[in-house]
Amino acid sequence: MIQLEAVVSDRGSRYAVSGxxxxxxxxVDVFLRDLKRQKKYAKATHNTWAVILSEEGPVRHDDGESGAGAVILKMLEREGLTDCVVVVTRWYGGVHLGGDRFAHVVTCVRAFLEAWRKAG
Structure with missing residues (x-):
């Protein structure tokens, strides 16, 4: 598991990425369960994720952050990365970020992909 914390901070919201x-x-279910065993991830406002499974195809979940799973999935498709789940976690800071939240998801996924390449 790769975990990058404090990837983005904006108007009180904090973002991390794991995968x-x-x-x-x-x-995927085991990965998510293990991630949420860490109290701070279990208490996060959103744990949005996506994966392209070799046998089952693309799967995504917004976890209340509408459209974020699709952003992650599109980036995984462009990268051609299969059988690797990516989870973008957000702790809501009290201010709506509008479209900026999608830019933050992209930043998190890019950080993960870079770390994944270095680890691989």
């Missing part, structure tokens, strides 16, 4: 290799939807 790692998974096998099937069951692997």
């Amino acid at each position: 790692g290799a998974v096998v099937g939807r069951a692997g």
Whole structure:
């Protein structure tokens, strides 16, 4: 598991990104369960994620951050990265960010992809 904390901070909201290799939807569920065992991730406002599974195809979940899962998925498709779940976590700071939240998701996924390449 790769975890990058404090990737973006904007108007009180904080963003982190996590990800790692998974096998099937069951692997995604295990990854998410392990991530949320850390209290701060369990208490986060949103844990948005996406993955392209070899056998099952693309899967995404917005976790209340409408459209964010699609942004992550599109980036994974461009990268051609399969069987690797990417989770963008947001702790809401009390101010609506509008479209800036999508730019922050992109920044987080880019940071993850760079770390993934270096680790691989």
